[in-house]
Amino acid sequence: MSFSSDIKEELCELQPASACCKKAEALGMLIFGRAFSLSEMTFMTELNCVAMHYCNLIYELTGVTPVISYSKAGNHKVRIDTREDRKKILEFFGYTGKEISLSINFANFENTEESCCFSAFLRGAFLVCGSITNPEKEYHLEFSISRIKLASEFTSVLNEIELNMKSLTRNNAKIIYCKEADTIEDCLGRIGATKSFFFMMETRAMKQVKNKINRRTNFEAANLSRTIEAGIAQIELIEHILSKIKLTDMTEDLAELCTLRLENPEASIDELGKMMSPPLSRSAVSRRLKKLKDIKEEIDNR
Ligand SMILES: [Zn+2]
Numbered sequence: 516m517s518f519s520s521d522i523k524e525e526l527c528e529l530q531p532a533s534a535c536c537k538k539a540e541a542l543g544m545l546i547f548g549r550a551f552s553l554s555e556m557t558f559m560t561e562l563n564c565v566a567m568h569y570c571n572l573i574y575e576l577t578g579v580t581p582v583i584s585y586s587k588a589g590n591h592k593v594r595i596d597t598r599e600d601r602k603k604i605l606e607f608f609g610y611t612g613k614e615i616s617l618s619i620n621f622a623n624f625e626n627t628e629e630s631c632c633f634s635a636f637l638r639g640a641f642l643v644c645g646s647i648t649n650p651e652k653e654y655h656l657e658f659s660i661s662r663i664k665l666a667s668e669f670t671s672v673l674n675e676i677e678l679n680m681k682s683l684t685r686n687n688a689k690i691i692y693c694k695e696a697d698t699i700e701d702c703l704g705r706i707g708a709t710k711s712f713f714f715m716m717e718t719r720a721m722k723q724v725k726n727k728i729n730r731r732t733n734f735e736a737a738n739l740s741r742t743i744e745a746g747i748a749q750i751e752l753i754e755h756i757l758s759k760i761k762l763t764d765m766t767e768d769l770a771e772l773c774t775l776r777l778e779n780p781e782a783s784i785d786e787l788g789k790m791m792s793p794p795l796s797r798s799a800v801s802r803r804l805k806k807l808k809d810i811k812e813e814i815d816n817r
Pocket residue numbers: 533534535536537625626630631632633635
């Protein structure tokens with residue numbers, strides 16, 4: 516199941532908060548469907564719950580029972596079969612069915628003060644033409660609308676409820692989209708998908724923690740590689756010295772450091788210091804390493 520399907524299942528179980536919103540939600544499903552006219556009224560969905568939700572809403576509001584058929588690909592095609600029923604539905608929502616270009620009939624938004632009907636309309640639209648990518652992958656919300664005029668009116672509805680989105684054209688359809696996690700969360704909250712809203716919030720929080728851990732791991736890996744590089748350089752230095760003079764010719768403390776370094780190539784300066792007897796501080800070990808460098812220079816200049 517995709518994240519979009521999860522959201523849609525959640526939405527189909529909701530009961531609209533107010534009776535006024537049913538009309539707005541049904542309108543959102545009708546006009547963003549495949550056809551909404553006197554000659555054809557159809558809508559396609561992969562989800563049985565969405566098809567049933569549509570049928571229930573239309574029946575409750577207008578008394579018309581839509582017909583569902585199934586394509587081979589498993590899609591549900593929901594349609595209003597008779598011209599008489601289509602006319603009834605169109606009239607209920609204030610349309611004649613002869614409109615040259617379809618637009619949103621705002622008279623269906625009964626309660627404009629509380630904007631509840633805008634949210635319900637948005638929910639209906641999301642059910643038929645919206646999708647949200649799983650936030651674990653990326654933040655992406657989009658509505659795909661095939662009629663240009665409807666798309667621009669829909670954008671103004673979104674602006675009305677402070678959901679600012681971008682748009683582009685893809686395959687002759689207007690895509691209204693958003694990649695801002697905050698806006699996508701607002702949209703989920705608006706349409707009443709509370710469970711999905713919390714899932715998205717948790718996913719974002721987990722992502723932030725993972726990023727922090729990754730940054731720390733990278734930092735530690737960089738430190739480790741610096742330690743190893745330093746160890747290799749010191750071993751080369753010691754081997755160079757030992758090619759000219761014997762370990763026993765060195766002072767005892769320098770000989771001990773050389774032996775420990777050769778035996779522990781990956782140890783940090785701190786760790787080397789702790790191995791010495793008696794243990795030495797980091798700066799004391801560094802001073803001895805400096806002495807080794809001086810010895811090398813002396814040998815080279817001889
Ligand atoms: Zn309402």
